[in-house]
Structure formats: C-alpha cells, structure tokens
Amino acid sequence: MNPGTSVNCLQPVCHREMDDDMPEECFSELKTGNLGVWGVAQIAAGTGLAVYAMWVGILQPGFRKVPLKLQVPYIPASKVQVDNVMRLLSGRKGGLVDLGSGDGRIVLEAHQQGFTPSVGYELNPWLVRLARFHAWRAGHQGKVSYRREDLWKVDLTKCKNVTVFLAPSVLSLLQEKLQNELPDDALVVAGRFPFPDWKPFKIEGQGVDRAWAYSVQAQRQHIFKKNNTLTSR
Numbered sequence: 001m002n003p004g005t006s007v008n009c010l011q012p013v014c015h016r017e018m019d020d021d022m023p024e025e026c027f028s029e030l031k032t033g034n035l036g037v038w039g040v041a042q043i044a045a046g047t048g049l050a051v052y053a054m055w056v057g058i059l060q061p062g063f064r065k066v067p068l069k070l071q072v073p074y075i076p077a078s079k080v081q082v083d084n085v086m087r088l089l090s091g092r093k094g095g096l097v098d099l100g101s102g103d104g105r106i107v108l109e110a111h112q113q114g115f116t117p118s119v120g121y122e123l124n125p126w127l128v129r130l131a132r133f134h135a136w137r138a139g140h141q142g143k144v145s146y147r148r149e150d151l152w153k154v155d156l157t158k159c160k161n162v163t164v165f166l167a168p169s170v171l172s173l174l175q176e177k178l179q180n181e182l183p184d185d186a187l188v189v190a191g192r193f194p195f196p197d198w199k200p201f202k203i204e205g206q207g208v209d210r211a212w213a214y215s216v217q218a219q220r221q222h223i224f225k226k227n228n229t230l231t232s233r
Contacts, residue, residue, distance in 0.1 A: 074102055074127060077165055081191050081211065082109050084204035085163055088189045088213040095119065096161040099151040099174070104131025104144070106163050106191075111144045115161060119145040121154055156181040165191045172196050175219075184217040 077085075082105055089096070089110070096110040101120025104127075111118040122128050131146040151174075156162065159182060166174065175195045178188055191211045194200065198219055200212035 074124070075165075075192075076103055077105055077191060078209065080205065080209045081165075082106060084209055084211040085189050085191050086110070086113055087204050088202055088211055089113075089115075089161060089163075089187065092161050092187060094160045096163065097121065097154075097156070097159045098163045098165075099154070100164060100166050100170075101131060101146060102127055102165065104134050104146050106165070107131070107144050107146065108135055108138060108140060110161075110163075111140060117145060119147065121147055121149045121151050123148065123150055152177065157183070159183075160186050162186060162188045163191065164188070166193070168193050168196060178216065179219055179223070182216045184220065186216040188214045188216060190214070 085106060086109060092115075094115065095117045096107070096115040096119070098104075098106045098110070098118075098120045101107055101122045104120050104122075107118045107120040108131075120131060122131065125148050128146050128148045132141070135141050135144050135146070156178065162178065162182065164171070164174065171190065171193060172195075175198060178186075182188070188195075189211055192208060194210075194212045195214060198212075198214050199222065200214050201218060202213040204211045204213075
C-alpha cells in the first residue's frame, strides 16, 4: 500500500511482507533459521536483557525511517495494565482500534470482551507477526486484525473506541489528529502515559499501571470554551 494512502480503521485486513531489516551481526542466526526469534528471546531473558535485546536487535530496525521523537520502544503491556484499560471501556460497544498495537494483546483482549471488529495498527513488521502468532495461539486467528500501517495515515473518522500505549512525545502530537478525526461519541483510553493537554473523566490503576479515559466530545467543548475566552479578551 502506498505510504501516503489513508486507511479506514474498519477496512478488511491488509497483509504485508516483512522487511529484511535484521542486523547483520548479532542476529544473523535469525536469517538462516538456526536460532529463531524465540531462541533469541530466551537467551536474552537469561541475562535479564529480554526487552532491550528484542527492541535493539529485532524490533527497532522497523523504525529506521521514523523520526526519533516518534519512535516508541517495545514494552509489552502487563496484565494489570490491560485489565485497567478494559475497565475503562466497560459498557462500550462496537469496534476498537489500538494505535501502536505492539504484540497485539490489547486487541486480543478487546475481541474476547466483545469488541468487533478489533484492529491493531503497528508499523514494525516483526511486532505485527508476533501479534498474529498470539492470535493464532489463542484460537482467534482471522477474528482480529493486525495491520502494518503508519498510525498517522489511518482514517479514524468511524472509530468509536481507541486505545494507545505510546510515549509522551507521540501523544502530544496524536491528540490533534484524534480531535480532528474522531466522532463526538468516541472514547480514547491511554495506558502508561496520559495525553498532556487532555482532561480525563476517569482513571484506573496506580503508577505505571494507570490508564486514563477521555471523552472526545468533552475535549472539543473544552477547546471551544478556551478559544471563546481568548477571543473575548
């Protein structure tokens, strides 16, 4: 798909081939199939460097064309974080979109709790494959969608439930896109870090497990009042 093409969040699944971006030295075994991704993960786990090794050696190369401030290291959401996000979505219906879906666990849990369709957008091809593996292992292959797409190109105009686990530098830019595109009745849930300029109406959890829920309609009303106040001065 053309990088400049707008993608609707409810489109059918779009599969892409993985880029051959593996480092030539540290992970050459992966190219030949002698070790495998899980082999690398097990070795790294034994030295206490699992997340770092997966990011630097396998996952970060997929972001080589992404500006540094928009790169988000792969840190899997914990079960507590996922549970907090789903609590904030309690009572909601319809589809769900996870922007920067990583290994896909939010999308998978959303599907299991009745959100249809559940779609994850992730730029890194290795994480897309990992997410699809998780869906297959859970017996939900073909029931959830993981797409290798740039979240900035995704058309969000029909999305009612949106989740994000992204860095503050990305959230500060993403909030404008969400305000411009999402319908008034949309709900946005952020995990690990809150949106810098938005006011949540509900918070779940403590510390790194915290999640924030935002009403798009409330954000637009706040901006409208703020602009009116500035113009009346």
